Amino acid sequence: MGSDAAIAVHDLRKIYGTKAAVDGLDLEVPRGCFFGFLGPNGAGKTTTIKMLMGLAPPTSGSIELLGLPMPEQALAVKGRIGLVPDETLLFDHLTGLEFTEFVGRLYGLDRSVARERSRELLVLFELDSEPGKLIGDYSKGMRKRVAMAAALIHRPELFLLDEPFEGVDAVGARLMKDILLDQVRRGATMFLTSHVLEVVERLCDRVAIIHEGRLVKSGTMAELRTGSETLEDVFVRVVGGAPHAETLDWL
């Protein structure tokens, strides 16, 4: 392909048994774009992001990140990506400082540089008040903030963000949003999955909606909306959900 896009995915498929979790996905995320990747539960968002991260090999199709094919150039690509992954990928027995320093060293930073940047990032994300606290004892929001801090440590060009604001309080979320927008202004690309449509609406300039493993809608915010529709209206219309008026009698 050799595309100039930050993410170029072509006919991507992931089959689990007889079920296609991702079914022929075509996606192009331009560089410097804040891209929202939406879908209902079980639509294939997590599977897609896992394939982009290199955690799950695709059944078929191709992935190019920052113009380099995956998994052939995985090492070169991974070094230029920042991840805010699923919480389970954190190391619970490390402190926030140790974790960010560790991640920095895995990205090839010199130990002293990694430590210095870790300290600064923890101060920025207000995680420095209890330096001895283990990540396993962090709240959900703190875990997301430390994951975000670790994702920033090597100044990546592309961010893969899996529900980064989940459980984060309003102040922390504002801080994270400001930092992410600042990174986009710097030229970085954001690939964000979130269930909070208001956040996506406010941050993203392009959105794709996936449903049952297939891309059902993609474009800029203006292209997606008709009239005074909100993103939530678009989402419900596209994925075919309808609010149930009746409830259970005993309820």
Added chain:
Amino acid sequence: MWNQIRAIIWAQWRSTRNHLPHTSIGGLLFTTVLTALWYGSFAFVAVFAGILFSRPEELDAFHKILPPSLLLCFLYWQVIPVLLTSMGASLDLRKLLVYPIPKQALFGIEVILRVSTGVEMLLLLTGAAVGLWLNRAVPRWAPFTFALFVLFNLFCSTGVRDLLARLLAHKRLRELIIFLFVITAALPQLMLMRGSQGRMRQFFNSEPSSFLPWTATARLALGEFSWSSLAVMLAWVLAAYAFGRIQFERSLRFDAAEAGARGSSPKRKVSRMEWLYQLPNAILRDPLAALIEKELRFLSRAPRFRLVFLMGFSFGLLIWAPIAFGRASTPRSFLSDNYLTLVSVYALLLLSDALFWNCFGFDRSAAQVYFLVPVKMSTVLAGKNLAAALWVLMEIVAIAVVCALLRLPLTGLQILEAFAVTCVITLFILSVGNLSSLYNPRAVNPVKAMKTAAQSRSQILLIFSFPLTLIPVALAYLARYAFDTEWAFFGVLLFGAVVGTLVYFYSMQTALQAAGERRERIIAALSRGEGPIES
């Protein structure tokens, strides 16, 4: 690459160090003492090996004993972890794969981590090497050739671990694979049982082939340098490296979720095991019935539990059969008379980690629910214990059925004995297990068929506590031997059961107190993950 290797090792060291303050002092002391005892005993044998191999006058004897000793060493390193369904420490690739770490760095660390399954053998080899180095009749360079043998074992173990881990991730296929593995591993025993002792004896008495790694290593280590021995050993190391590397690369590309989904059938809505799940509801009332039903459903779907349950009545039978029955002409022995009991106790040992020692760890998310719902903790523990007892009962029935199918000599009294003995031991294990589950809860991944911790605290607990729970049964056998009557045996066993019941109820009270006092620590321990290395 070296920076990343150092970073991973550093992170693991910090994880281990950070975890220490979260461990109770008593527990830590207990682990330290038991670990010291376990490795101390191997260190003792290593010293003995050192003294033995330092004698120049015994050189001829070394030529005979070293190759089979190295073969045993190889078998211990490769087979014992499989027997104990425990594959030692390994990298948590799921967490590390997202970072730009070269494959060779990951492979290098993984190979080093294979030491965790063979520390005992390393101690013995070191002892032997020091002895040979001090031996005046052996050149000084010779003992260093053990290093090649260690490398060969490390690569081999890496390959075996990765291969097994991938195979065991396949739903449905998993059981078949284990069965095939059981047959392969038990082939020598089967040959003995089928009367091939002559050929086996011939095999062991014959001059060992110089193309075998243990023979080549032994010759080199005893100072008999030949280019052919060196070439043979290097070829084995290279072959083991290729095997380990290929299997590791495949594991990197492997998607466990995909493999797991391959065998599932979305069409079948009602499980074949539904009769079992409904069994408690027919006898007991809620919430106890609901708790037992949940345990039965959960454990029957947990790959780790399914594996040990299957191994109990397949592997156990095959492994113990030749020891108990040996040659066809051998007169009756204690082992052959008590074969069913022996296999049942081995099965109990296999099941103990999932059912007794750490009964909250497998379904860790449920532990939080137990503290939230309006159900007494005594009911929860009773539910878990009754479900465990039911599984044990089913295991013994399965063993008895397989024995009958294989036409092994079995009498009604032997079946009764196996049930009675297992019940008494189960009472004592439940007593220790309830305490251990609440004082030493650990999060376990039930999807992983093989344990990661080779010498974890639970394993040491098993090694040292399990024999203690056998004491009442041992006394019963002693009574039978002393008085030569079944009445003495069953009488002592009955007494053991009464004592076991009292111990059970006493330990239950302590466990309930612990559940109340340690609630927060239990939930925290069960919700914790690991460092970059799963240990």
